[in-house]
Amino acid sequence: MKNVIFVAPPAAGKGTCSEYLKSKFNYNHVSTGDLLREARIKGDELSNRIAAIMDSGGLVGDDIVLELLQNKLNELGTSSKFILDGYPRNILQAQTLDKLFNDLNISDYVVIYLQINFEEALNRTLSRLICPNCKKGYNKNSTEFKPKVDGICDDCGTSLITRSDDNEETFKIRFDNYMKETESVLDYYKDKNKLVTIDSTQDFDSIANNIERVI
Numbered sequence: 001m002k003n004v005i006f007v008a009p010p011a012a013g014k015g016t017c018s019e020y021l022k023s024k025f026n027y028n029h030v031s032t033g034d035l036l037r038e039a040r041i042k043g044d045e046l047s048n049r050i051a052a053i054m055d056s057g058g059l060v061g062d063d064i065v066l067e068l069l070q071n072k073l074n075e076l077g078t079s080s081k082f083i084l085d086g087y088p089r090n091i092l093q094a095q096t097l098d099k100l101f102n103d104l105n106i107s108d109y110v111v112i113y114l115q116i117n118f119e120e121a122l123n124r125t126l127s128r129l130i131c132p133n134c135k136k137g138y139n140k141n142s143t144e145f146k147p148k149v150d151g152i153c154d155d156c157g158t159s160l161i162t163r164s165d166d167n168e169e170t171f172k173i174r175f176d177n178y179m180k181e182t183e184s185v186l187d188y189y190k191d192k193n194k195l196v197t198i199d200s201t202q203d204f205d206s207i208a209n210n211i212e213r214v215i
C-alpha cells in the first residue's frame with residue numbers, strides 16, 4: 001500500500017474517500033482541515049485567527065498548517081501508512097512536503113486528484129453534514145451518503161451539524177482559492193509522475209475501485 005495524497009476542490013469527496021480507505025485498509029487519515037477545526041476551538045488568540053480565516057473561505061498561513069501537520073506525522077511515526085487530505089494546497093506547501101518526506105525517508109506515495117465541476121461541488125457543499133464527534137461526513141440529498149436517521153450520526157449517535165464554511169458565499173471563495181492556488185499543485189505532481197486523476201462524479205463504488213487500483 002502506498003501513502004496517499006488527495007488534491008481536490010472543496011466537497012469533491014476527499015474526506016469520504018479517506019474514511020473509506022481508513023476503515024478498509026487501516027490507513028491513518030491526516031486531514032489538515034480537521035486539525036485546524038480542532039485548533040480553532042482552543043479559545044486563544046491564534047485559534048480566533050484560524051477560525052476567522054476558515055469562516056471567510058481563505059487559506060490559513062502555511063507556517064501554522066505545517067506545524068500542525070508535522071506534529072501529527074511525528075505522532076504517527078513512519079511505519080504506518082497515511083492519507084493526506086487537504087495538504088498541500090499551494091506550490092510552497094508541495095515543496096515543503098517534499099522536504100518533509102525527504103527527512104522522513106518517504107518516497108512511496110500517489111497523488112489522487114478527485115475531479116469535480118463547480119456546480120456539483122456547490123450542490124454537495126450545501127447538503128453536506130458532519131459529525132462533530134467522530135468527523136464522519138454525510139450528504140442529506142444523497143441516497144448513498146444520507147444518515148440512516150435524519151440528523152444523527154450512524155456510527156456514534158451524535159447530532160450532525162453543518163460546517164460553518166459550508167455556505168454558498170464561502171464555497172465560492174474556497175473554490176476560487178482552489179483554482180488560483182491549488183490547481184498548479186496538480187502539474188507539480190504530474191511532472192513527478194505521481195498524479196492519478198479520478199472522476200469524482202461517478203457512483204462511490206466506481207470511485208473506490210479506481211482508488212484501490214492505484215494504491
Ligand code: AMP
Nearest residue numbers: 032033036054058059060065086087089
Ligand atoms: P477542508 O476541511 O480541507 O475543506 O479545509 C477547511 C478549511 O481549512 C479550508 O477552507 C482552509 O481555510 C483551511 N485549510 C485546510 N487545509 C489547509 C492547508 N493545507 N493550507 C491552508 N489552509 C488550509
